[in-house]
Amino acid sequence: MMVIARILATLVDLVLGIAMLVFAVMVIQPALVGLGLETTFSAAVVLLLVAAVYGGLQYFFMRSGQTIGKAFFGLVIVSTDKSRPIDVSIIFQREVFLKFFTVYLMCIPVLWNKPGAHEVSTHTKIQWLKYVRKTQEKEDYDV
Secondary structure (H helix, E strand, C coil): CHHHHHHHHHHHHHHHHHHHHHHHHHHHHHHHHHCCCCHHHHHHHHHHHHHHHHHHHHHHHHCCCCCHHHHHCCEEEEECCCCCCCCHHHHHHHHHHHHHCCCCHHHHHHHHCCCCHHHHHHCEEEEEHHHHHHHHHHHHHHC
8 A cells, every 4th residue: 555655646746747847838938938038038937937836835845754745645754764864855855866867767666665766875764644643642752
């Protein structure tokens, strides 16, 4: 079940980004060209706008150890190295540089419930959010 949730969460993030890009190219860029901007310049503006809006939306979720897709499916990114807490920079590295730029090839081990390269290199793993909350509540109670 975790593998399916992880794949669907990734697809949600991917489809959301593509949908935003398609909307921007189909609606915003023609409007900018209609205002007299050069096509190449308007395309650059659209790409920067999409990156800023999508990144801003994801940043809101990354602050709590998730992406939009992971939040939708109740997943959270946790550290496998207790001396290194999760922060936005680690999640950004994991989700953008290590997943996107490797075109998901290094994520294939996830299908067999093994850590992908993006997890090994950032010392992270995915857990159900409800499990993490229960563990944190128990630790708070024990203190």
